[in-house]
Amino acid sequence: MNLAAQDIRHNVGRFALTAVGIGLLLMIVLGMSGIYRGMIDDALIVVDRIGADLWVVQRGTRGPFAEISRLPANLEDRLRAVPGVASARTFVSHNVQREHQGKPLRMNIHGLAWPEDKGAWVTLTAGRPLGQAHYEMIADASLGLGLGEKLALGKDTYTVVGVTKGMVSSGGDGIAFLTTRDAQAIQFDLSGEAIRLERAARVQRAVGQDIGQVQPLLLERGGGLSSGIPALARPMVSAITVRVANGADAAAVAATIAAWPDVSVHSRDDQVQLLVHGMIDKARRQIGLFRVLLVIISTIIMALILYTLTLDKIHDIAMLKLMGARNGIIVGLILQQALLLGAIGYGIAVLLGDWIFPKFPRRVLITPDDLWALAAIVAALSVVSSLLGIWKAMRVEPNKVLS
Amino acid sequence: MNPLSTDTPAIEVSDLTKIYGSGNTEVVAMKDVNLRVAKGEVIALLGPSGAGKSTLLTAMGLINPPTSGRIVIGGVPVLDGPQPLLDLRAFRRHHLGFVFQKANLIPFLNAVQNVQVALEINDTPPRQARKRALELLDYLGVADRANNLPDALSGGQQQRVAVARALANQPSLILADEPTAALDSHRGRQVMELFRKVAHQRGSAVIVVTHDHRSLDVFDRTYEMEDGGLRSG
Known part of the structure; x- marks a missing residue:
C-alpha cells in the first residue's frame, strides 16, 4: 500500500x-x-539568414549590432574588386515608429541591395519577393500588415507584396524588407520645409564665400537638389556584407580588407558573439x-x-x-x-x-x-x-x- | 529457542522509576514499580489522574523510557533505565500493540487499510496483509465497514478497528490507555470483553489503564496506582 x-x-x-x-x-x-x-x-535571425561571411564596418567600431557604423555606400564597389570576394551588399537597418490605423506601429526597416537582392532568401508565408526597385515591401506577420496593404512611410507609400513570419530584430520588432534606396529614403526623410531651409542655408553659406561670389552657378546649384551637388556624399550605410567565393580563404580576404585604414572587418562568428555577449x-x-x-x-x-x-x-x-x-x-x-x-x-x-x-x-x-x-x-x-x-x-x- | 514462545511472562518490570525535571521542578511520576504479567492475562491499572498510570503504560510501551529500572518483555531485556538494549522501534513493531482513548486511526486510510498498514510495516506482503486485516475486522465484528474511512465509523467501530490494528502482528503484549473513555457504557464493556477474548484466545497479555469500575469483572487482576506507586487492587 x-x-x-x-x-x-x-x-x-x-x-x-x-x-x-x-x-x-x-x-x-x-x-x-x-x-x-x-x-x-x-x-541572430538577420545574421543567420543574410549568411554573410564578413561584415565590413566603420573603422574602429564593432558593427551595426553594437553601435552606430557609417560607411559610404560605394564601398561595396571597392570590396567587389578584392580577390576572393564573391559578392558585396550594403546593409541598412533602422527602426521606425509610425501611427497605423490608430495604433503605434514599430518596425525594423531592413534594406535589400536591389537588384542583386530581392529578398528571395526571406521565407515567405504569402506573396512574393520584391519585384521593383521602389515602393514595395516584405513585412513580418507580427507587424499585422496584410498582403496588398499600403503603408505611408516618409513621402512615399509602400505596398506589402510578401509576408514572412518570425523575422524580428534583436529588439523584438517585426522586420520590413525594402530596397536599400527606399530604406534610406525613409531613414533620411526630411519635411519639405526642412529641405527648403537647408537649401537656403547652403545658398547663404556660398554667398558668404569668395567662390560663391565668383561662381554664381554654385548659388544656383546650392539652392537645388542635394543629389545634384557632387560635393555632397550619398547617404551612408551601416555596413557592407561580404560573401567569400568558394575555395577562397576567408581569413586572407578579411586580412586584405582589414588592412584598409577606413574599415574594420568582423566575421559572422564575431557578429554572433557581439550580439550574444554584447548587446543582449x-x-x-x-x-x-x-x-x-x-x-x-x-x-x-x-x-x-x-x-x-x-x-x-x-x-x-x-x-x-x-x-x-x-x-x-x-x-x-x-x-x-x-x-x-x-x-x-x-x-x-x-x-x-x-x-x-x-x-x-x-x-x-x-x-x-x-x-x-x-x-x-x-x-x-x-x-x-x-x-x-x-x-x-x-x-x-x-x-x-x-x- | 524463541524466548517469546516459552512460559516466560509477557512482561516483567522491576523497580521502575520515572522522574520528570530536576531540582525544584522535580516530579516523581512513578516510583519503584514492579509488575509481572503472564501471557493470556488481562489486567487493569486503576487510579486517579496523575497517579502515574499512563507513565507506566508508556514506559512499558517503550515510548517513554523510565529514569531507572528494568523492563523485560517476553524474556527479552529491553530497557535498563533509560538505556535501550535493542532497537525499540523494531521491537514495538513485532511484539507490542497499542490502543488509546482515541482510536487514532489514520484518516486517509479506510478501516481495512488501517489494519493492513500495521502488517505491511512488519514486512507482510500487501495481498497477505489485506487478507489478514479483513479476517481481523471480521473477528472484531466490523468487516462490513472495511472500506469506510474513519470519519464514516462510529466511535465504537473506530475503537474496534484500532483493536484489530493492535492485534495485527500477533503481539505478545497489548497496552490500552483508557480505551473506553470515549464510549458509552455498553460499547465500553464490549471493548473490555473484546480484550479478554483476545487475551484468552490468542495468548496476548493485555494491560488496560481505565477509570471505568463497571467492567472490572472482565479483568484477571487489577492494580491500583497512587502517587507513582503500584499496589495490587
Missing part, C-alpha cells in the same frame, strides 16, 4: 490546487528561459538571475506546502512510528508526495506553456534542452523542498500520539 498515494487520494482537491500553483510557478521558470532563448534567436548580455544575466530567484521562490513555496502537509499528518506519523514504522516509510511518504507534486507541476508547466507562450508578444523559444534542464531542477527542488517536512517528521516522538 502506498501511503503517499492514499493521502493524495484523500486530499485530492488540495493536492490538485497545490500542483496547479507549483505548475504556474514552474511555467514562469520555463518561460524565462524561453524568453532568453527567444531573444538570442531573434537577435545584460538581458541574459537579468533573466538568468530572475530564473534563479524564481527557482528559490518555488523551492521555498513548495517546502512550505510540504511542511504544512507534513504538519497535518504529524499525529499520523507519530502513530506510524509508534507502530514501529521504519524511517524509510515516513521519508517515502513525504518524498513521494514532493516528487509527485513536482512531476505534476512540471507537466502542467509544460502543457500550459505550450499553449500560452505562442500568445506572448515576443518569441518564447523552448528547446528540449530547456525541458530536460527544468525536469532536473524540479527533481532537485522537490527533494530539497521535502527536507523541511522530513526533518519535522523525523523529530516527532511516538508519544505525540498521546497528546
